Amino acid sequence: MTPVVHPSPEDLCRGHLRDGMRVHVASTMSRPNALVLAMARVFRGVATFEISSNAFHGNMHALTMAGIVRHAITCFAGDTYPSSQPNPLYSGLPGGDPFPVEEWSLLSLLQRLIAGATGSPFAVTTSLVGSDLNRNLPLVERGGRRAVLVPALRPDITLVHATCADRLGNLYLNGPGGEGWWGAMAARDGVLATVEKIVDTPPLEGRSIPADRVLGIAVRAFGAHPQGLPAWPECHFDGYQDDYEYLAELARSCRTAEERAAWVHDKLVAAPERHDGETGGSSTPAPSVVAAGAPSWREKHIVLAARAIVDRVLETGYGTILAGIGTAHVAAWLAAERLGAVGERVQVHAELGLIDMRPAAGDVFLFSQRHVARCRTYGDSLDVLGALVSGGSGKALAVLSAGEIDAEGRINSSRTADGGYFVGSGGANDFASHLETLVVAPASPRRLVPNVSFTTCPGDNVRTVVTQYGRLGRQDPSESFRLHTWLPPDDTPDADPVATMRSRTRWPVPDSRPEPEKPVTDDELAALRKLDPEGVYR
Incomplete structure (x- = not known):
């Protein structure tokens, strides 16, 4: 039976969603953001839902501000543009405010969806072991390898935004896949979808969700806005870029109750049935102004991190870098560029399915559509976090930022120092658990703390920690981190290296004689500022 084409996303929601349902918001590189706004408009004050999604950011905040989330299942809650950062909406999340939450890693959540889609009652994951994420899960061991059993996730309905549908109601996805296809297949009742257009001739490439899984469709141009969508010439679709201005304004609007109320009134109350993407504004130009002047301490930090990555790749022969969001991905990009300059080709991947990405100069956002266009190929989160990460031990290096890291290498990106919520794991636990x-x-x-207050990632695989003063390293998890290289602070150029690290962190740094780091060169600084001309990481 051909799915019904509805006149609007709001009509789609009214026709199929009911109070108390389990709803999954699927993510490729983009979410069904018009459909998410429609859901918030339609059900604000009248219904609540269990919402699962790999992240609560961007328009997912609308569901929170509308008060329609009864229970959440997610891996991340915060903001990602221009960098990963907490959002005040979720500061009380550990205590169940604004809703109770289950915290997962990207891979473990995806594995739950795969179990749901394939009819299995549970999945086995080697992520989460040794972390505080869902610590009460059953533990199994075989051949000296530990894993946990995770329950299948079977939402009632999954929301999807696809580039196009054909006349029979089959949906077509293009670009990095995230968990979108598996999220759609896991739905018990079926899929509600917005599409950019309906085509007479189906595309031969991409990935398809069959019509028999689709309950209803609404055509909505710019349906992923404020996120972008890659071009698909075969469908005569030009694509569009992420709307950074909108994302930044939305993040600012979450700061206080008054600002949140104003945003809700503007987006959900005063302008129902409207989608901001229709008015344009989703083609933010890439910045091109490169600053002059001496490097900041943050720029020095990124350069030192890039040097450490280069050295580790050359020492080990790693051919792949897995980049986490933040200073980590900028350092990874810079390291890949430095390695290429000396004839050492290395591939950089990101968790949503960007494979062998070549970043577009001037756009420092990790998940920009500009970088998608320059990837050698695409995959999905199972390809990257499953095969290339979980199955890639000894072949790849993970590079992560951290809210906190302790002297055992354990990483905390889930809790703030006062017990509030930071941002969550995302794919970090999956990286650190395997590489x-x-x-x-x-x-x-x-x-750099003595003991993290929450273990998002176990520390056994952490071998190097790079600070703005140099790198600390160890060969084995039983060893202490020792200071291996040293770049003195600008204000105390003659400072003792180990004494400085002890006084400026809370780590018990052992005595050592670190090698001096050379000053940041003009060439290194120019390469970094070409990647980050706006100085987001300055």
Whole structure:
């Protein structure tokens, strides 16, 4: 039976969603953002739902502000543009405010969806072991390898935004796949979809959700806005870029109750049935102004991290870098460029399915559509976090940022120092659970702590920690981190290296004689500022 084409996303929601349902918001590189706004408009004050999604950011905040989330299942809650950062909406999340939450990693949540889609009652994951994420899960062991059993996730309905549908109601997805296809297949009742257009001739490439899984469709141009969508010439679709201005304004609007109320009135009350993407504004130009002047401490930090990545790749022969969001991905990009300049080709992947990405200069956002266009190929989160990460031990290096890291290498990106919520795991737990990990974290008493208050990622695979003063390393998890290289602070150029690290962090740094780091060169600084001309990481 051909799915019904509805006149609007709001009509789609009214026709199929009911109070108390389990709804999954599927993510490729983009979410069904018009459909999410429609759901918030239609059900604000009249219904609540269990919502699962790999992340609560961007327009997902609308569901929170509308008060329609009864229970959440997610891996991340915060903002991602221009960098990963907490959002005040979720500061009380550990205590169940604004809703109770289950915290997962990207891979473990995807594995739950795969179990649901394939009819299995549970999945086995080697993520989560040794972390505080869902610590009460059953543990199994075989051949010395530990894993946990995770229950299948079977939402009632999954929301999807696809590039196009054909006349029979089959949906077509293009670009990095995230968990979108599996999220759609896991739905018990079926899929509600917005599409950019309906085509007479189906595309031969991409991935399709069959019509018999689709309950209803609404045509909505710019249906992924404020996120972008890659071009698909075969469908005569030009694509569009992420709307950074909208994302930044939305993040600002979450700061206070008054600002949140104003945003809800503007987007959900005063302008129902409207989607902001229709008015344009989703083609933010890439910045091109490169600053002059001496490097900031953050720029020095990124350069030192890039040097450490380069050295580790050359020492081990790693051919792949897995980049986490933040200073980590900028350092990974810079390292890949530096390695290429000396004839050492290395591939950089990101968790949503960007494979062998070549970043577009001037756009520092990790998940920009500009970078999608320059990937050698696409996959999905199972390809990257499953095969290339979980199955890639000894072949790839993970590079992560950290809210906190302790002297055992354990990483916390889930809790703030006062017990509030930070941002969550995302794919970090999956990276650190399976690959040698290099952490980029500034030396401060708040970041390098004796013991983390929450273990997002186990520390056994962390071999290197790079600060703005140099890198600390160890060969084995039973060893202490020792200071291996040293770049003195600008204000105390003659400072003792180990004494400085002890006084400016809370780590018990052992005595050592670190090698001096050379000053940041003009060439290194120019390469970094070409990647980050606006100085987001300055």
